[in-house]
Amino acid sequence: MGKLDGKVAVITGAAMGNGEGMARVLAQHGAQVMLWDISERVQQTSSSIEADGFKVRPFFVDVTKFEQCRAAAEEIIAELGRIDILCANAGVIRLGRFLEMSDEVRDFHFKVNVIGVWNSTKAILPNMIKNSYGKIVIMSSVTGPMVADEGEVAYATTKAALWGFTKSLAREVAGDGITVNAICPGYILTPMAEQIAKDSDPDNPAAVIEGIKRGVPMGRLGDICEVGELAAFLASDESSYISGTQVVIDGGSTLPETVSVGL
Secondary structure (H helix, E strand, O other): OOOOOOOEEEEEOOOOHHHHHHHHHHHHOOOEEEEEEOOOHHHHHHHHHHHOOOOEEEEEOOOOOHHHHHHHHHHHHHHHOOOOEEEEOOOOOOOOOHHHOOHHHHHHHHHHHHHHHHHHHHHHHHHHHHHOOEEEEEEOOOEOOOEOOOOOHHHHHHHHHHHHHHHHHHHHOHHHOEEEEEEEEOOEOOHHHHHHHHHHOOOOHHHHHHHHHHHOOOOOOEOHHHHHHHHHHHOOHHHOOOOOOEEEEOOOOOOOOOOOOOO
16 A cells, blocks of 8 residues: 555646656555646656556646636546645746846746745645645745855745745644645756756756766755655655654755865
8 A cells, every 4th residue: 555545636847857756756655646737748747657557637737827726626626526735846947147137037936936836725725624634745945945056046035935835834724634844955857957057058068967966965966756755755644743844855965064175
């Protein structure tokens, strides 16, 4: 038996990256997984997981639009009776220095990274409260709450905002049988990490990835399924007394006090 047998899970931004990793792992642990994404690739990801023998279903949902989130949630509840787990993962990053960033790019970060989490949670939470049960996993980051690099002001601000969202909501629903926790990944080998490498050095993105590896004490980037296993733990009853916290998964990259001690 899997630790998520019989559970119904929604994962936003599930077409690729950490969302795909969470979808694969939660399905492996027995959950019926609903994949929400704006990209047509969600169908391909869903078909791939289904081909491995697991229960998944794709939905084309733009999380920046509440009505789309509510409609998808209502369809799932009408068919399956409930939603037990929400992994609010959809996120974007566009590197750019603060004074050079347009308001449109700034707002894009907030619409997806913050409003998207707000919308998906608001659409699903009433059903969790009705059932006196729910597991909400918010995808934050080490970037913003703990560390930051140049060009990440918009992204870091939104990811730090999710830490406040996690703590406040966890307190609000603590008496409803619902837990709310955040995952804070460091460098995971995702399309987003690969895009950052391309933005940093279009001529040699592989060198950027190698440089990142050297800065991680464990000497590698994380795998999306490692993030998925953490999400599965937080989405299971194994974490029944954990709420309002953030869990770092970064290979130790936030540990060094300095990059070099001058030796």
